Amino acid sequence: xxAVTAPRxxxxxxxxxxxxxxxxxxxxxxxxxxxxxAGVLTVLLVGVAIVYSPLLSVHTVVVDGAGTEQADxxxxxxxxxxxxxxxxAGAVAASVEQVPGVASASVTRHxxxxxxxxxxxxxxxxxxxxxxGKVALIDRDGEATAxxxxxxxxxxxxxGAPAATVGxxxxxxxxxxxxxxxxxxxxxxxxxxxxxxGLTALVRGGxxxxxxxxxxxxxxxxxxxxxxxxxxxxATYIDVSVPTAPAAG
Numbered sequence: 001x002x003a004v005t006a007p008r009x010x011x012x013x014x015x016x017x018x019x020x021x022x023x024x025x026x027x028x029x030x031x032x033x034x035x036x037x038a039g040v041l042t043v044l045l046v047g048v049a050i051v052y053s054p055l056l057s058v059h060t061v062v063v064d065g066a067g068t069e070q071a072d073x074x075x076x077x078x079x080x081x082x083x084x085x086x087x088x089a090g091a092v093a094a095s096v097e098q099v100p101g102v103a104s105a106s107v108t109r110h111x112x113x114x115x116x117x118x119x120x121x122x123x124x125x126x127x128x129x130x131x132x133g134k135v136a137l138i139d140r141d142g143e144a145t146a147x148x149x150x151x152x153x154x155x156x157x158x159x160g161a162p163a164a165t166v167g168x169x170x171x172x173x174x175x176x177x178x179x180x181x182x183x184x185x186x187x188x189x190x191x192x193x194x195x196x197x198g199l200t201a202l203v204r205g206g207x208x209x210x211x212x213x214x215x216x217x218x219x220x221x222x223x224x225x226x227x228x229x230x231x232x233x234x235a236t237y238i239d240v241s242v243p244t245a246p247a248a249g
Contacts, residue, residue, distance in 0.1 A: 057083055057084065058114070059080075061079065090107075100145045122140060128158050143169050147164075154186065177211060177217055199213070
């Protein structure tokens with residue numbers, strides 16, 4: 001049996017050219033996609049390298065308003081060496097506000113390598129002993145915020161509290177009473193005590209102030225200041241446990 005070979009049909013040149021053009025166009029599209037992907041990856045890699053480079057890392061932490069707590073604030077911030085672009089100012093402020101004695105904090109970035117932490121401290125209302133030759137400063141919530149060698153003038157001693165360390169607490173009623181005292185009266189009070197009969201203040205060169213329980217302390221403190229200022233004869237005590245009916249004797 002003899003094999004028969006079919007004659008070859010020549011492709012039209014225009015069809016052939018069209019197919020080649022289609023293949024070349026598809027190749028160019030694939031190449032463009034690869035170039036775009038490579039470009040995006042390059043930009044991302046360069047961006048990550050810049051963000052994490054020492055050029056945009058926190059080198060300087062400036063603490064404003066923290067007094068003796070500056071080192072504690074900087075440590076609590078925990079941003080040294082970290083990318084400044086990725087830093088959350090709110091998160092850093094929240095960490096700083098956990099430092100004893102800090103009432104509030106705000107954080108600002110100064111590119112490329114500096115942050116500034118602005119701190120508002122809790123007011124100091126009294127002191128307690130912190131060991132030989134040391135006193136602890138107490139804020140309005142009864143928390144010891146710092147240890148110093150000498151107590152600032154015009155602050156009462158909160159008596160009866162154990163030796164304090166930073167972050168420890170004293171009876172809050174004493175701290176609240178110290179907070180309630182008008183500054184002029186607080187400067188005259190040497191000691192605050194919590195006695196079985198109630199909260200008591202010892203006035204330098206003056207009568208004992210008896211406040212009773214820990215309620216209505218602001219009104220009681222105002223009444224005590226008013227009666228003390230109006231005394232025309234020596235007294236051994238002023239009782240303001242009922243602030244609307246103070247008594248002296």
